[in-house]
C-alpha cells in the first residue's frame with residue numbers, strides 16, 4: 001500500500017467545494033455517540049469557512065441531521081445525514097428527493113430487547129436507522145452481527161459496518177448519493193468536490209467525488225482507499241481547513 005501525501009493547500013485548489021464527514025474528521029471519536037467533545041468555536045468557524053467559499057461547504061454524516069444540529073447549534077450549513085438519506089439547506093428545509101421510512105416499531109422493540117440482554121452493547125436509535133455500538137463488548141461482535149443480519153433480513157433493513165458499530169438503515173442510500181445530490185445543486189454545481197473522511201462508510205463519498213472530478217482526503221491510519229491524500233487526525237483537518 002503506497003503512502004498518501006498530505007493535500008495541497010486549500011487556497012491552491014480552483015473552485016473547491018468541501019464535503020466534510022463529522023465523527024473522526026471534525027470531532028475526535030469518543031466512547032459513545034453522546035460523549036464527543038465539540039469545540040465551542042466549531043460551528044461558527046465552519047459557517048465562516050462556508051461563507052468564504054460562497055456557501056460550498058457541507059457536512060455529510062452517518063448521524064441523523066437533528067443529532068448533528070444538536071451538536072452544532074445555530075450553525076447554518078448544508079447537512080446530509082443518515083448516510084446520504086437526508087439533506088437539508090442551511091435554513092433547515094429538507095431538500096431530499098424522497099422521504100425515507102422510519103424504523104419499524106417491531107424492529108426497534110427487538111433491538112431494544114437484544115441490547116438490554118447483551119452486556120456492554122449500546123443501542124443508538126436514529127431517525128432512519130439503528131446503531132449497535134459494540135466497543136464495550138468486542139468479544140460478542142459475531143453475536144451482534146448475527147442478530148443485526150437477522151433483523152435486516154426480517155425487516156428489509158440495510159446493514160453496514162462502521163468504527164465499532166454495526167448500523168441498520170431503512171434505505172440503501174450512501175454518502176456517494178449525498179455527494180451527488182449536493183453537487184448537482186447551486187452553489188455547489190460546477191465546483192471541484194473535496195471529501196474529507198475517516199470511516200469505511202466515507203469510501204462511497206470518496207468514489208463519488210473522484211467521479212465528479214474532485215478528490216478525497218483520508219483522515220487517520222492508512223488503508224486501502226479511494227482517497228488521493230491523507231491527513232493524520234482531526235487536529236490536522238482543522239489546521240488544513242484553517243478553523244483552529
Ligand SMILES: O=P(O)(O)OC[C@H]1O[C@H](O[C@H]2O[C@H](CO)[C@@H](O)[C@H](O)[C@H]2O)[C@H](O)[C@@H](O)[C@@H]1O
Nearest residue numbers: 022023029030031032033061062063163164165
Ligand atoms: O459519518 P460520521 O459523521 O462519521 O458518523 C458515523 C457514525 O458516527 C458515530 O459513531 C462513531 O462515533 C462515535 C462517537 O465518537 C463512536 O463512539 C463510534 O464508535 C463511531 O462509530 C455515530 O454514533 C453513528 O450514528 C454514525 O453513523
